[in-house]
Amino acid sequence: xxxxxxxxxxxxxxxxxxxxxxxxxxxxxxxxxxxxxxxxxxxxxxxxxxxxxxxxxxxxxxxxxxxxxxxxxxxxxxxxxxxxxxxxxxxxxxxxxxxxxxxxxxxxxxxxxxxxxxxxxxxxxxxxxxxxxxxxxxxxxxxxxxxxxxxxxxxxxxxxxxxxxxxxxxxxxxxxxxxxxxxxxxxxxxxxxxx
Numbered sequence: 112x113x114x115x116x117x118x119x120x121x122x123x124x125x126x127x128x129x130x131x132x133x134x135x136x137x138x139x140x141x142x143x144x145x146x147x148x149x150x151x152x153x154x155x156x157x158x159x160x161x162x163x164x165x166x167x168x169x170x171x172x173x174x175x176x177x178x179x180x181x182x183x184x185x186x187x188x189x190x191x192x193x194x195x196x197x198x199x200x201x202x203x204x205x206x207x208x209x210x211x212x213x214x215x216x217x218x219x220x221x222x223x224x225x226x227x228x229x230x231x232x233x234x235x236x237x238x239x240x241x242x243x244x245x246x247x248x249x250x251x252x253x254x255x256x257x258x259x260x261x262x263x264x265x266x267x268x269x270x271x272x273x274x275x276x277x278x279x280x281x282x283x284x285x286x287x288x289x290x291x292x293x294x295x296x297x298x299x300x301x302x303x304x305x306x
Contacts, residue, residue: 127207127208127209127210127211128169129207129208130193130207130208130209131166131169131170131171131172131173132169133192133193133195134166134173134178134192134193135166135167135168135169135170135171136167136169137191137192138152138163138166138167138181138182138185138192139167141185141187142167142185145185149163149164149167152181152184152185155184156177156180156181156183156184156185157180157184158177158180158181162177163181166178166181174245175189175209175210175218175244176244176245176247178192178193179247188223188228189223189230190220190222190223190228190230191223193207193209193220194207194220194222194223195207206219206220206221206222206233207219207220210242212237212240214237214239214240215235215237215240215296216234216235216236216237216240216241216242216291217234217235218232218233218234218242219232219233219234219235220232221233227304228304228305229302229303229304230301230302230303231300231301231302232300232301232302232303233298233299233300233301234289234297234298234299234300234301235296235297235298236260236262236289236290236291236296236297237291237296238291238293238294238295238296239291239292240290240291240297241288241289241290241291242288242289243288244283244286244287244288244289245286246283246284246285246286246287247283247284247305248284248305249284250284250305251282251283251284251303251304251305252280252281252282252283252303252304252305253280253281253283253301253302253303253304254278254279254280254301254302254304255273255278255279255280255281255299255300255301256277256278256299256300257273257274257275257276257277257278257297257298257299258275258298258299258300259275259295259296259297259298260275260291260293260295260296260297260298261273261274261275261291261292261293261297262289262290262291262297262299263289263290263291263292264279264281264287264288264289265287265288265289265290266281266285266287267285267286267287270290272292273299283303
């Protein structure tokens with residue numbers, strides 16, 4: 112799995128250090144609580160032992176799909192690892208930047224529900240920006256709603272372009288990507304279910 116490390120940090124994008132540190136610490140704590148070795152969790156999460164060690168130490172640049180696989184192996188979810196502790200009922204939460212690229216593209220996790228599991232995201236893709244996703248488990252879906260710019264959903268069946276005010280629902284148990292082929296930033300809301 113030596114190429115996994117290269118693939119995880121590909122395309123000049125990265126998770127924020129705050130996100131990486133929070134996720135790594137929570138993964139390590141949950142692993143130890145279960146009494147699992149790094150190797151046991153690595154196998155259950157389908158990630159290399161070296162990558163998992165780097166994630167726990169806050170030194171890796173894991174893909175969102177890698178964090179999701181490890182979360183599922185620990186019987187939790189992506190949002191439980193990524194979001195800060197619950198705020199007081201009257202406190203405003205602005206979300207957590209979990210992915211960003213040098214061009215200004217970023218993914219902000221705004222919140223999540225437990226049952227049924229759903230995540231609410233706000234994405235910004237700079238002109239020419241893109242994000243390559245990994246397939247989710249069967250039955251997973253995403254709802255996208257474009258606020259500004261144009262979003263291209265690169266799907267196995269072909270590209271789907273959404274303009275401001277347009278929405279689409281896609282199955283994410285396939286290879287897919289987000290692209291901004293336009294001249295202005297593409298800003299969209301993303302809701303993930305079943306992942």
